[in-house]
Amino acid sequence: MVLTGRTPPRRGPAAVVAALTCTIALVAVGCTGDDEGGFRPGAADAGDPYVPGRGNGGYDVTHYGLDVRYDPATDRLTGRATISATATQDLSRFNLDLAGLDVGAVTVGGARAEHRRGDGELVVTPSDGLTRGQPFSVAVEYAGVPAPVADGALGVGGFLHTDDGAIALGQPDSAATWFPVNDHPSDKASYDIAVTVPDGLAALSNGVPGPKRSAGGWTTWRWAERQPMASYLTTLVIGDYRVTTGTHAGRPMVTAVPSSEPAGGAAAASLARTGAIVDFLATRFGPYPFESYGGIVVADPRIGYALETQSRPVYGPGFFLDDRPNPAVVAHELAHQWFGDSVSLSHWRDIWLNEGFASYAEWLWEEHDGGRTAQRAFEAQYATTDWSQPSVDPGRAAMFGNAVYKRGALAVHALRRTVGDDAFFRILRAWTAERRDGNATTEDLIVLAERVSGRQLRSLFDAWLVGGSAPALP
Numbered sequence: 001m002v003l004t005g006r007t008p009p010r011r012g013p014a015a016v017v018a019a020l021t022c023t024i025a026l027v028a029v030g031c032t033g034d035d036e037g038g039f040r041p042g043a044a045d046a047g048d049p050y051v052p053g054r055g056n057g058g059y060d061v062t063h064y065g066l067d068v069r070y071d072p073a074t075d076r077l078t079g080r081a082t083i084s085a086t087a088t089q090d091l092s093r094f095n096l097d098l099a100g101l102d103v104g105a106v107t108v109g110g111a112r113a114e115h116r117r118g119d120g121e122l123v124v125t126p127s128d129g130l131t132r133g134q135p136f137s138v139a140v141e142y143a144g145v146p147a148p149v150a151d152g153a154l155g156v157g158g159f160l161h162t163d164d165g166a167i168a169l170g171q172p173d174s175a176a177t178w179f180p181v182n183d184h185p186s187d188k189a190s191y192d193i194a195v196t197v198p199d200g201l202a203a204l205s206n207g208v209p210g211p212k213r214s215a216g217g218w219t220t221w222r223w224a225e226r227q228p229m230a231s232y233l234t235t236l237v238i239g240d241y242r243v244t245t246g247t248h249a250g251r252p253m254v255t256a257v258p259s260s261e262p263a264g265g266a267a268a269a270s271l272a273r274t275g276a277i278v279d280f281l282a283t284r285f286g287p288y289p290f291e292s293y294g295g296i297v298v299a300d301p302r303i304g305y306a307l308e309t310q311s312r313p314v315y316g317p318g319f320f321l322d323d324r325p326n327p328a329v330v331a332h333e334l335a336h337q338w339f340g341d342s343v344s345l346s347h348w349r350d351i352w353l354n355e356g357f358a359s360y361a362e363w364l365w366e367e368h369d370g371g372r373t374a375q376r377a378f379e380a381q382y383a384t385t386d387w388s389q390p391s392v393d394p395g396r397a398a399m400f401g402n403a404v405y406k407r408g409a410l411a412v413h414a415l416r417r418t419v420g421d422d423a424f425f426r427i428l429r430a431w432t433a434e435r436r437d438g439n440a441t442t443e444d445l446i447v448l449a450e451r452v453s454g455r456q457l458r459s460l461f462d463a464w465l466v467g468g469s470a471p472a473l474p
């Protein structure tokens with residue numbers, strides 16, 4: 001199998017066809033007068049078959065201002081989302097993803113807008129059409145009891161009510177369970193997040209901490225993530241936590257462990273390695289891409305995974321059952337800050353770009369920490385790999401499978417062996433610098449690697465990522 005010619009699905013053709021049809025026959029089903037004059041509805045999803053219905057078309061979000069209040073006693077969340085966006089077409093109406101929750105007033109540009117709900121969708125019709133290139137703001141008032149994502153690919157995801165608060169987390173989708181969002185990594189945006197919770201509880205999220213304010217028994221915690229962030233990398237962790245706030249390399253470092261955990265336990269000891277690990281990874285990948293650092297360990301056993309939520313990964317309790325620290329999982333999640341968070345996927349079929357590099361970072365850290373060399377890790381993995389499973393476009397059911405993680409890491413090391421250490425690390429640094437805060441595909445990586453190394457590498461990537469039999473060792 002080869003990579004070339006496998007073009008990704010593109011957003012929008014169905015909508016274009018529908019709009020053309022509507023122009024010809026305005027009375028056709030689904031067509032309304034607002035399709036006249038070239039204004040047409042934005043697509044109801046991002047066209048990514050791994051997450052049908054997720055994401056939307058017709059606009060590009062630049063910023064989310066989220067102001068939410070959560071009461072663990074009633075499990076009720078009230079929110080106001082102020083979304084800044086730009087129309088990418090002449091837009092008669094557009095969708096936001098929102099799972100459950102009741103919507104009150106919706107305004108566009110300060111003017112009341114019509115809205116209705118579909119399956120996981122909030123459909124907004126502004127009083128006037130939005131012209132292509134026009135910046136606009138949407139404000140949504142909403143409330144209700146948030147629900148988990150039933151089919152979260154990493155187990156239970158979305159908004160979980162916990163013993164002491166709540167956790168909103170999950171890949172590939174979770175954000176729509178607590179705010180209206182264009183829920184696909186192809187539309188990254190900056191965030192300001194204010195979370196109001198009863199006094200005494202912590203409310204943790206992404207980015208730089210802002211001033212905390214208490215009034216009437218409630219405390220508002222503020223967070224700002226100014227670097228563009230994919231929606232699945234947002235998190236909200238509310239509960240009884242021991243929060244440590246400091247600085248690292250002149251930037252805020254915020255870590256948190258459940259108060260129920262021992263102060264010197266494996267979870268806290270693992271998070272305490274964050275600064276050292278991030279500094280090591282920066283020597284390999286280039287400068288750390290964000291304005292803050294940290295990590296959050298949660299106690300709820302339903303979180304059977306760790307996720308690279310931007311600038312502040314969340315780790316499930318299962319990683320810290322031994323008495324010893326677990327730096328490998330920290331290295332994995334921190335590597336994602338470059339691979340996945342700063343340089344994000346354009347579509348989920350390329351998830352190996354996240355997981356292959358993060359898995360490879362575990363090997364780099366192990367070698368740096370005095371353990372097995374990356375070459376030995378590569379040899380051991382090579383011997384046990386099932387080559388029938390592709391790393392690229394593995395299918396939705398296998399998007400978290402070994403072919404994505406381990407075979408992906410093998411491909412990364414095969415590239416290193418082929419081009420040599422000097423060119424390899426120049427490729428990684430060029431990738432993280434040139435694609436910083438953006439999106440990319442497997443094809444983009446191949447083109448960049450060939451340019452930086454001056455070598456033809458397509459057949460190498462083909463063999464290591466998607467070929468059906470074990471490639472010759474480089």
Ligand SMILES: [Zn+2]
Nearest residue numbers: 332354355358
């Ligand atoms: Zn990962």
